[in-house]
Amino acid sequence: MTQPEPPPREGLPPAQRRQAMAAVLAGVALATLDTAIANTALPTIAADLGVDPADSVWIVNAYQLAVVATLLPIAALGEIVGQRRVYVAGLALFTLASLVCALAWSLPALVAARVLQGVGASALMAVNVALIRFIYPIHELGRGLGLNAFVVGVGFALGPTVASLILVAAPWPWLFAVNLPIGLAALALARRALPETGRAGHAFDYGGALLNAATFALFVLGLGEAAHAGPLWRVLAEFAGALACGVALLRRQADHPAPMLAVDLLKRPLFALSAATSVCSFAAQGLAFVSLPFLFQHALGRSQVETGFLMTPWPVVVALMAPIAGRLSDRYPPGLLGGIGLAILALGMASLAALPAEPSVVELTWRMALCGAGFGFFQAPNLRAIMTSAPPSRAGGASGIVATSRLLGQTTGAALVAACFAVAAAHGPALALGLGAAFAGVASVVSVSRLVVRPGQGAA
Numbered sequence: 001m002t003q004p005e006p007p008p009r010e011g012l013p014p015a016q017r018r019q020a021m022a023a024v025l026a027g028v029a030l031a032t033l034d035t036a037i038a039n040t041a042l043p044t045i046a047a048d049l050g051v052d053p054a055d056s057v058w059i060v061n062a063y064q065l066a067v068v069a070t071l072l073p074i075a076a077l078g079e080i081v082g083q084r085r086v087y088v089a090g091l092a093l094f095t096l097a098s099l100v101c102a103l104a105w106s107l108p109a110l111v112a113a114r115v116l117q118g119v120g121a122s123a124l125m126a127v128n129v130a131l132i133r134f135i136y137p138i139h140e141l142g143r144g145l146g147l148n149a150f151v152v153g154v155g156f157a158l159g160p161t162v163a164s165l166i167l168v169a170a171p172w173p174w175l176f177a178v179n180l181p182i183g184l185a186a187l188a189l190a191r192r193a194l195p196e197t198g199r200a201g202h203a204f205d206y207g208g209a210l211l212n213a214a215t216f217a218l219f220v221l222g223l224g225e226a227a228h229a230g231p232l233w234r235v236l237a238e239f240a241g242a243l244a245c246g247v248a249l250l251r252r253q254a255d256h257p258a259p260m261l262a263v264d265l266l267k268r269p270l271f272a273l274s275a276a277t278s279v280c281s282f283a284a285q286g287l288a289f290v291s292l293p294f295l296f297q298h299a300l301g302r303s304q305v306e307t308g309f310l311m312t313p314w315p316v317v318v319a320l321m322a323p324i325a326g327r328l329s330d331r332y333p334p335g336l337l338g339g340i341g342l343a344i345l346a347l348g349m350a351s352l353a354a355l356p357a358e359p360s361v362v363e364l365t366w367r368m369a370l371c372g373a374g375f376g377f378f379q380a381p382n383l384r385a386i387m388t389s390a391p392p393s394r395a396g397g398a399s400g401i402v403a404t405s406r407l408l409g410q411t412t413g414a415a416l417v418a419a420c421f422a423v424a425a426a427h428g429p430a431l432a433l434g435l436g437a438a439f440a441g442v443a444s445v446v447s448v449s450r451l452v453v454r455p456g457q458g459a460a
Helices: 014-049 058-081 083-103 107-135 138-169 173-177 179-193 206-227 232-252 269-299 304-311 313-329 334-353 361-388 392-452
Strands: none
Touching: 014 058, 014 083, 014 107, 014 138, 014 173, 014 179, 058 083, 058 107, 058 206, 058 392, 083 107, 083 173, 083 179, 083 392, 107 138, 107 361, 107 392, 138 173, 138 313, 138 361, 173 179, 206 232, 206 392, 269 304, 269 334, 269 361, 269 392, 304 313, 304 361, 313 334, 313 361, 334 361, 334 392, 361 392
């Protein structure tokens, strides 16, 4: 067994820090924009390839499944070979896969390329927060995490608009081709400026990686089947398979020094509460983002274009608030900041659930902006709490939990929207928003409860 390498010194020099953050944020922007762009362009791609719209959904599903299945194994790999290597490899794969997507001649070819692109995006998401942990000194970490949240918010806000502008001027392959110059430039910066993060001395667990992939892929497939009223036997089989694989994974890695599913970190109360806060908050966001288009178009009679503009205030205000909250989290307890932000989010979602029958644009806009302000005020402080409650040697595992909790929360929220529609029919969007407000309220209480937990409590 090789001896672990020592971690790098605290933070990078300012000039290198700026270059390193530019490389990290470019990758985050690519992964974020790509998700929103592909969703918007599905009808156009399906028509051009001559495939059924229902089949074209696999362009999105293949990407998401690849991300979910590989996130934690790639995060674990980052602790072994170094987050820098994983990030550079992921960026190179994402850029190459974007070229293959642009050249795809059929739906199967495009879906296969999207799987590769999803693995590349998974590498970017699995280690980007861990890299920020080493790019900034600990007393400025909130600033770096706030910038990360800012780019994510801008990416979600601009994604549909960018897709529409590209499709007006060029055919759909350019949606993927535009990634090439950005990816190559980010790759050059990453190779030059990203820090070495130290390496663990244990070997990679390939069997554990397969069990982890099966656990999360089957769980997400089961949620999707349940949400779309799939056959009961298939839903139960997928959930049972996910449970069996998850139990086998936990048993296999019970004595592992750095398990992929970071149960060692979840024994730390501050880390566990922060992860639970993240899952609940992203479930609330998922409930909102899936149900709001139905509310605007079906219940309020707004056009698709109007719906796009009405959805924009939320991510825009998130992007504006995230850097402010990030800087504040370097001075004030993240549990307090997160609790305030999530309480504001709960209030905003409750106000959307209780809309008047014919609301004006102003009435809709301030409610969406209130939700964005609350979510933006929570995100960076919560990231800081997660990363600082884990030891530097487990930064990769903590970063993997950050990405996984976000995906699980969003997936759960989307599935619950379908359940709300089945229960309440025309009132499904309002029920989903009310449920989202409840999730945000619970998350606020969990966040505030971190104030009574000592930072080192439960640490190994």
